[in-house]
Amino acid sequence: MKQLLFAAALVLASASAMARTAEHVVADPALEERVLKLSEKLRCLVCQNQSIAESQADLALDLRDQVREQMAAGKSDEEIVDYLVARYGDFVLYDPPVRTTTLLLWGAPGVLAVLGVGALIVRLKRRNRTSTPHLDDAQRARARALLDGDGTPEADA
Amino acid sequence: MKAKFLVPLFLFLLLAVFLGVGLQLNPREVPSPLIDKPAPEFRLSRLDDPTTQLGLDDMKGKVWLLNVWATWCVACRQEHPVLVQLSRSHQVPIIGLNYKEVRGDGMIDMHKLPAEDELPMAVNRANEWLDTHGNPYDVTVLDLEGRVGIDFGVYGVPETFLIDKKGVIRYKQIGPVTPEALKDTILPKVKALEAET
Numbered sequence: 001m002k003q004l005l006f007a008a009a010l011v012l013a014s015a016s017a018m019a020r021t022a023e024h025v026v027a028d029p030a031l032e033e034r035v036l037k038l039s040e041k042l043r044c045l046v047c048q049n050q051s052i053a054e055s056q057a058d059l060a061l062d063l064r065d066q067v068r069e070q071m072a073a074g075k076s077d078e079e080i081v082d083y084l085v086a087r088y089g090d091f092v093l094y095d096p097p098v099r100t101t102t103l104l105l106w107g108a109p110g111v112l113a114v115l116g117v118g119a120l121i122v123r124l125k126r127r128n129r130t131s132t133p134h135l136d137d138a139q140r141a142r143a144r145a146l147l148d149g150d151g152t153p154e155a156d157a
Numbered sequence: 158m159k160a161k162f163l164v165p166l167f168l169f170l171l172l173a174v175f176l177g178v179g180l181q182l183n184p185r186e187v188p189s190p191l192i193d194k195p196a197p198e199f200r201l202s203r204l205d206d207p208t209t210q211l212g213l214d215d216m217k218g219k220v221w222l223l224n225v226w227a228t229w230c231v232a233c234r235q236e237h238p239v240l241v242q243l244s245r246s247h248q249v250p251i252i253g254l255n256y257k258e259v260r261g262d263g264m265i266d267m268h269k270l271p272a273e274d275e276l277p278m279a280v281n282r283a284n285e286w287l288d289t290h291g292n293p294y295d296v297t298v299l300d301l302e303g304r305v306g307i308d309f310g311v312y313g314v315p316e317t318f319l320i321d322k323k324g325v326i327r328y329k330q331i332g333p334v335t336p337e338a339l340k341d342t343i344l345p346k347v348k349a350l351e352a353e354t
Contacts, residue, residue, distance in 0.1 A: 045187055045312035059312055063305055064313055087310040089190040 028072075035068045038077050042067075042084060043092050051094065189310050189329045196223075196318065196326050197308035201298035204255060204283050207276060211252070211298050213324055220350045221250045223318040224294070224334070224341075225306060227284040229262040229316040236333030237290050243339060244293035249347045255283050255295035256306045256314050275301055319343060321350045 039053035044060045048081065052060040052067075054056050063084070084092050096102050191197075224240060226233040244251055258279035260267055272279070279299055287297070300306055308330035309318065319328040329348055330338055 048184065058257070058263075076209060087191060087307060088312065089188060089310075091187045153268060 031068065031071055034071055034077075035064060038067055038080065039064055039069075041094055042081075043094055045088055045092065158286070167299070173233050175262050179261055181288075186331050187312065189326075191326050192329060194326060196324050197305070199298075199300075199308065201254075201305060202276075202301055204253070204287075204297035204299055206350040207280060211296050216250075216320065217324060218322050219250060219251035220322055220347055221252060221320055223252050223309070223320060225254045225256045225309070225314050225316045227258050227314050228282050229258075229264070230256075230332045233315045234327055236315055236335075239334050239336055239339060241291040243334075244295075247324055248294045248344060251293050253294035254305065254309075255279070255294075255297055255299050256311065257300065257303040258283055260301065261303065261314075283342060309343065317343075319346055319350070320336065323351065351352050 013075050027123065036053050040051045042052045042063070044050045044052045044057055044063075046057040047055050050057075050060075052063045066083075067080055075083075081093070082128035090096050090099075090102075096105065098106050186243050196213055198354070200210050203209050203211050226237075240251060259265055259270070259275050259282070267275075276299070279301055283297065283299070287294070303311075309316075313331070315333055317330040317334050318326050319330075321327050327350060328343065330343065332341065
């Protein structure tokens with residue numbers, strides 16, 4: 001009986017020791033890679049220009065643990081992203097979804113590009129129209145004469 | 158003056174307005190998607206007696222504040238006197254959510270600390286702090302792992318949530334509760350929520 005208790009205690013002790021270090025051992029490289037890949041798309045709330053994959057902030061570590069845990073529990077990437085968006089909002093995403101509130105964000109570059117190209121076309125057309133000098137008959141004859149080489153030599157030449 | 162010259166001026170002013178507005182915004186404040194949503198369920202050990210727990214349902218029917226704090230949090234020290242004073246006026250119950258008391262402290266190496274030592278250490282640290290600085294909390298609960306913190310979308314301590322009688326989050330104060338925030342925003346909201354049925 002004593003031995004049995006001792007064995008049980010040993011098992012419990014080693015189990016708790018394992019639980020403590022498990023997070024630092026890469027148990028499943030495929031899972032780790034998935035965690036990393038998703039973490040790169042998620043923004044750290046504390047150090048806002050880093051993803052939670054890059055950041056060493058406490059919260060980023062916690063969120064990475066959450067991602068790992070939920071993946072291990074068989075959740076899909078979308079489910080995990082939804083979980084985080086429900087708590088931290090779209091802010092947590094580096095790739096914001098198209099919504100009514102983000103229409104300007106998504107639409108503005110396209111609108112600006114169309115406006116810019118339009119303005120350029122209008123401008124070029126106008127320049128073409130105004131930059132071609134119109135010669136009257138006398139000017140044309142003089143130009144022809146100069147080109148043919150039998151015109152009066154220029155005074156200052 | 159020709160209208161043509163007004164176009165760059167107009168564009169400049171527009172840009173100046175946008176940049177000006179941008180400067181006024183605080184990029185550290187991430188708006189919470191939880192406003193006007195039911196507060197996340199939780200059930201955590203109480204600081205005064207870790208064998209008993211407090212949950213969201215225990216606060217049903219009350220308008221209350223959930224203040225996220227920790228002894229390692231510098232801004233919490235700044236906010237603390239405001240909360241102590243508020244608690245003396247008995248206007249609204251304050252529940253303290255002690256967030257990662259031990260684990261969040263960068264000074265403590267958790268790898269060297271056995272799990273079973275964490276709870277007593279957290280209790281000691283939190284109690285000592287409340288004894289020295291005053292205890293504004295009706296109850297303090299211990300979120301050792303920071304899980305409930307994540308559920309509430311906490312990304313920095315302190316944060317304070319105003320929760321209505323139905324358990325819906327109505328307001329979130331990011332950063333310390335200042336006397337101005339209390340007077341201009343939080344207490345008027347508390348009054349309005351008290352009047353709701």
